[in-house]
Amino acid sequence: DDDIKQALHDSGLNFQSIERLKEQNKPAKTVKITLTHKNNRDTLIKTGLKVGYCSLSAEAAKxxxxxICRKCGGNHTTNNRTANEAKCLNCSNQHEANSASCPKYIEQQQKIRKIIGDYTSEIKVPSPMTTTNFPSLTKIYHSAHQYHQADEHLEMMETMMEKMAITIVSAMTNAIQQSTTTLIGVFAQQNVLTNTRFISHIIINKFLTIDGAE
Incomplete structure (x- = not known):
């Protein structure tokens, strides 16, 4: 307890008394501290108290x-009722304190209903369960089905485009090969004609030369 007093003094928390509670006439671990000011109490509850190397928590005393008897309003339990007549502790009328016909009870209920009515009439809170945030399962199924069909159509178009591209490339390749073969044939014919003309020219020139010698 002296350590607790020293810790309170070091923390600047002024107190009136410190009492260690008992359990079955034996000292308990709980210590009751009566502080001099409400602020000191609030500070101790929030921060606790460090005593040496230990940190102790604190809570407000209940x-x-x-x-109180609900039937007669006396300072005893209902089972130990002494008066014969019922008396409400809230309105002093002749009924039990938990009666639904008590004027104080009815007044409190009306106040609660008015507060609830004013709150709900001034503030309109939209329902979170809307079709926008939570669409029905049927619409979700249709949307997913439409997306699936769109994917299938896209795959079909891609396949057709690939086939068309292969056909076009094949046709262009065949056309180029045929054009190349034709050009080679023309070049070959031109070479043959040129060689023939050259040979004929040589023969003619040769004969002319012989004739000139004679």
Missing amino acids: PKTQD
Whole structure:
């Protein structure tokens, strides 16, 4: 307890008394601290208290409760009722405190309904369960089915385009090969004609030369 007093003093928390509680006439681990100011109490509850190398938590003391009879309003339990007549503790009328016909109870219920009515009339909260945020399963199925069909059509178009490209390339290749073969044939014929003319020219020139010699 002296360590706790020193820790409170070091923390600047002024106190009136420190009392260690008992359990079955034996000292318990719980210590009751009465502080001098409400702010000190709030600070101790929020921050706790460091005593040496230990950090101790603190909580506000619960006030002592007193039994009240709901039938007669006396300071005792309902089972130990002494008065014969019922008396409401809230309105002092002759009925039990938990009666639904109590004027105080009805007044409180009306206030609660008014507060709820004013709140709901001034603030319109949209329902989160809308078809935009949560579409029906049928629409989800149709959308997924449409996407699936679109994917199938796209795949079919890609396949057709590939086939068309292969056909066009094949046709162009055959045309180029045929054109190349034709050009080679023309060049070959031109070479043959040129060689023939050259040979004929040589023969003619040869004969002319012989004739000139004679």
